Amino acid sequence: MTDSTALKVAMPKGRIYKQASKLFRQAGLPIPEDFDDSRKLIIPVPEANMEFIMAKPVDVPTYVEYGVADIGIVGKDVLMEENKDVYELLDLGIAKCRMSVIGLPDWKPVINPRVATKYANVASQYFREQGQQVEVIKLNGSIELAPLIGLADRIVDMVETGQTLKENGLVEMETLFQVTSRLIANRVSYRLKNTAIQELCDRLSAMIGAAV
């Protein structure tokens, strides 16, 4: 049974988790390494008076908005796309990448082009602001396939090293924004568990020197 004062933390499974747990350890929070490759979904961390809820990254803001997690860690890309009612507390500076418009090098403008992406809201807003009418096609992964097989003229997706683009003969055309992971909080938890959340923010920002 977890202590009811324990902070419930929605942790993204996958690429962010290792970087996030490393940052927590650097900030002096004793997160056991045994869980790094675990399939357990609820991980008590009594040493830090926390409980980790291991979530699919895109679902983290939902758990936090509904208050089943007090705080969470999520990429800015997901925050922009999901637009949930949560507080964004801190830029953790991890999982750095960027959101870009990508296409084939011989891309030519067409009327009402098709744009494939996981980030339908972000892409729609971007092209609307650019005054360009596009048809957005929502995909869930391997987005780079879309221009290669003629599903879309361009894509909006994440670029980190550029390796995926290079290996598939694609080029980055415009960058929408830089992405890092953020610490977010439920609005009620932020008031009720303010001391614990603030202490965590202070410890983390001392490590990253980047309080927002």
Ligand SMILES: Nc1ncnc2c1ncn2[C@@H]1O[C@H](COP(=O)(O)OP(=O)(O)OP(=O)(O)O)[C@@H](O)[C@H]1O
């Ligand atoms: N190539 C990348 N390099 C660094 N960070 C990335 C990269 N791609 C995505 N990210 C960041 O990591 C977050 C999580 O990505 P990850 O691939 O683990 O989740 P996902 O795309 O939802 O995968 P899955 O569908 O397997 O759950 C993204 O929301 C983004 O902030």
Ligand SMILES: O=P(O)(O)OC[C@H]1O[C@H](OP(=O)(O)OP(=O)(O)O)[C@H](O)[C@@H]1O
């Ligand atoms: O610039 P790079 O270092 O090559 O990284 C970029 C790739 O990483 C992400 O894909 P991910 O591995 O999450 O796969 P998926 O989106 O196809 O599931 C992103 O969607 C790009 O495809």
